[in-house]
Amino acid sequence: MRKVLVLEDEASIRGFVVINLKRAGYQVLEAETGEQALQVLADNPDVSVALLDIMLPDMDGFEVCRRIRSKNSSIGIIMLTARSQEVDKVTGLMTGADDYVTKPFSPTELIARIDAICRRVGIEESPPSNELHSGPFQLNVKNRTLEKDGKRIRLTQVEFSIMKLFMENPDRALSREEILNQVWGKDYFSDLKIVDVNIRRLRMKIEDDPTNPEFITTIWGYGYKWGR
Numbered sequence: 001m002r003k004v005l006v007l008e009d010e011a012s013i014r015g016f017v018v019i020n021l022k023r024a025g026y027q028v029l030e031a032e033t034g035e036q037a038l039q040v041l042a043d044n045p046d047v048s049v050a051l052l053d054i055m056l057p058d059m060d061g062f063e064v065c066r067r068i069r070s071k072n073s074s075i076g077i078i079m080l081t082a083r084s085q086e087v088d089k090v091t092g093l094m095t096g097a098d099d100y101v102t103k104p105f106s107p108t109e110l111i112a113r114i115d116a117i118c119r120r121v122g123i124e125e126s127p128p129s130n131e132l133h134s135g136p137f138q139l140n141v142k143n144r145t146l147e148k149d150g151k152r153i154r155l156t157q158v159e160f161s162i163m164k165l166f167m168e169n170p171d172r173a174l175s176r177e178e179i180l181n182q183v184w185g186k187d188y189f190s191d192l193k194i195v196d197v198n199i200r201r202l203r204m205k206i207e208d209d210p211t212n213p214e215f216i217t218t219i220w221g222y223g224y225k226w227g228r
């Protein structure tokens with residue numbers, strides 16, 4: 001069953017949302033403060049979507065969003081904004097939210113948004129198989145390990161995600177923007193150099209001769225490709 005976290009300090013609104021989500025078949029967790037929400041998520045890493053109110057007693061919903069995103073790129077986040085807070089929508093999306101709904105919202109509208117995000121999260125979370133093979137490399141998606149000729153190569157989480165992206169897309173030119181979006185998340189705003197730096201480090205770990213790479217090919221002015 002899909003788990004949804006509802007962060008809303010106003011009991012009447014929270015109750016209304018919770019009842020409707022339960023009716024729609026979701027398992028619902030509740031929080032009244034930002035701190036509570038972060039704790040609930042720490043205890044329940046399987047939450048698919050978080051609904052975040054903005055005006056809260058301890059911190060604003062954007063701060064909650066930012067803190068969730070710093071640890072979890074795959075969870076869906078929907079901000080609950082007031083009609084008067086047009087600016088909130090932009091701020092929310094900038095801090096890593098996926099979507100927003102404006103109060104007062106209908107349960108149907110809210111559930112449609114949650115369902116849409118769940119479908120996307122579901123796609124990202126379920127790789128077609130647990131193991132990817134390419135040349136001497138074997139990547140285990142479940143254990144997040146990489147072996148080259150049967151020998152384990154230690155990777156950071158980011159390096160692992162880049163390897164996974166490459167091995168899922170053999171012989172395909174991937175732009176640096178695409179790598180950034182896929183690995184760091186579409187809401188991650190950073191310099192594209194972060195991609196180059198990580199590729200350089202990855203090459204030192206996986207290539208026989210990092211200065212003359214055999215597996216990760218540079219496509220000048222564009223990005224990288226797995227394979228020659």
Ligand code: CA
Nearest residue numbers: 009053055056
């Ligand atoms: Ca509130």
